[in-house]
Amino acid sequence: MFLFTASLFILFLVSLFQLTNYAFVGPIKPDLALVLVIFLSFIYKDWIKRLILILLAAVIFKFGVGLELGNGLFIVSSLIGIITAEKLPGSPALNFITGVSIATLVMNITSFHVTTFLLELTYNLSTLLVYYLIYKLWPK
Amino acid sequence: MRYLYICLIVVIALSLMFYDDLNTVKFSGVYSISNIFKNVFPGEDLRERVTVLQTENESLRAEIIGFKINHEGEVKVYSSYPFNNKKDVSISGGLNLGFKKGDAVTVNSKILVGQISEVLSNSSIVKTVYDPDWEIAVRIGEKEIDGLLKGGLSPVIDFIKSDAEVVAGDIILTASPDLPYGLEIGKIKSVKDNPGSPFKTAEIEFAISLNSLRDVSVYR
Numbered sequence: 001m002f003l004f005t006a007s008l009f010i011l012f013l014v015s016l017f018q019l020t021n022y023a024f025v026g027p028i029k030p031d032l033a034l035v036l037v038i039f040l041s042f043i044y045k046d047w048i049k050r051l052i053l054i055l056l057a058a059v060i061f062k063f064g065v066g067l068e069l070g071n072g073l074f075i076v077s078s079l080i081g082i083i084t085a086e087k088l089p090g091s092p093a094l095n096f097i098t099g100v101s102i103a104t105l106v107m108n109i110t111s112f113h114v115t116t117f118l119l120e121l122t123y124n125l126s127t128l129l130v131y132y133l134i135y136k137l138w139p140k
Numbered sequence: 141m142r143y144l145y146i147c148l149i150v151v152i153a154l155s156l157m158f159y160d161d162l163n164t165v166k167f168s169g170v171y172s173i174s175n176i177f178k179n180v181f182p183g184e185d186l187r188e189r190v191t192v193l194q195t196e197n198e199s200l201r202a203e204i205i206g207f208k209i210n211h212e213g214e215v216k217v218y219s220s221y222p223f224n225n226k227k228d229v230s231i232s233g234g235l236n237l238g239f240k241k242g243d244a245v246t247v248n249s250k251i252l253v254g255q256i257s258e259v260l261s262n263s264s265i266v267k268t269v270y271d272p273d274w275e276i277a278v279r280i281g282e283k284e285i286d287g288l289l290k291g292g293l294s295p296v297i298d299f300i301k302s303d304a305e306v307v308a309g310d311i312i313l314t315a316s317p318d319l320p321y322g323l324e325i326g327k328i329k330s331v332k333d334n335p336g337s338p339f340k341t342a343e344i345e346f347a348i349s350l351n352s353l354r355d356v357s358v359y360r
Contacts, residue, residue: 020220
């Protein structure tokens with residue numbers, strides 16, 4: 001319970017950070033929360049916990065009133081990324097890289113620009129590596 | 141415990157659909173986090189002062205061109221859209237300050253940032269010139285040559301007559317019926333001739349950087 005609460009808090013902070021201008025790397029914002037949600041699916045196998053994480057980030061990202069396309073896309077790409085990472089055969093590392101890549105593609109599906117997509121993908125995969133390193137280095 | 145999680149999902153899902161004023165609280169929180177980072181990272185304060193001075197320089201240059209708009213008071217920029225398919229920002233001030241959908245948002249009343257696309261109780265959402273869907277009529281340079289600005293990561297001006305004299309460095313001003321006339325948008329970066337086409341295109345450089353927006357004015 002404590003671990004899940006801590007994960008919720010970290011996701012909350014990461015999502016708020018993604019709303020600030022400090023999240024920009026040049027003209028692009030990496031999808032810090034999307035990658036974190038997909039990465040946390042490695043730790044939490046229960047779908048209810050995964051849904052709570054996804055919906056918490058989606059609520060924080062809500063920019064206007066009513067249902068938004070951006071929010072919907074975020075939820076759909078998170079789910080697709082998690083399912084891809086879980087169901088693919090092969091090593092977990094490769095599966096998660098594929099999951100994040102496909103989630104990034106889905107996020108860009110309504111407004112696809114090659115340069116934006118490639119930059120975003122690079123930053124997202126770098127973020128995944130950072131999360132993995134923090135997880136590995138964290139004292140158990 | 142499972143029922144607690146399910147209740148949590150339902151509450152969050154309902155919040156996704158129905159809240160409005162909580163948006164303002166969230167945006168204020170984001171603004172506070174930005175201020176924390178400003179104090180934590182060394183040199184961040186200095187960088188912000190440089191950005192403010194650069195923006196003032198740009199708006200003074202716009203004033204030399206001779207276009208002045210009534211100043212309506214400045215509001216803070218809370219946060220920017222979290223994803224890359226839009227380049228919206230949220231500003232402090234909404235129905236409480238009399239803002240309306242379509243109001244022009246500027247820096248120092250001289251440089252165009254965008255237009256208000258949604259008005260909430262205490263905050264507003266602004267669609268900026270960096271948005272890939274942004275298109276407005278513009279005039280270029282002293283000869284006021286017509287063109288169509290298309291926003292995005294690589295903004296361009298399209299439909300410039302092929303015989304028009306447009307050079308790098310020409311100032312781009314608004315000429316859309318939805319916006320005050322003569323707000324500066326940026327400068328021409330380079331011009332590209334399209335062989336066989338009656339029009340040429342130009343790449344542009346915006347006068348302001350989205351990353352460094354802090355205070356804006358709303359023209360009503």
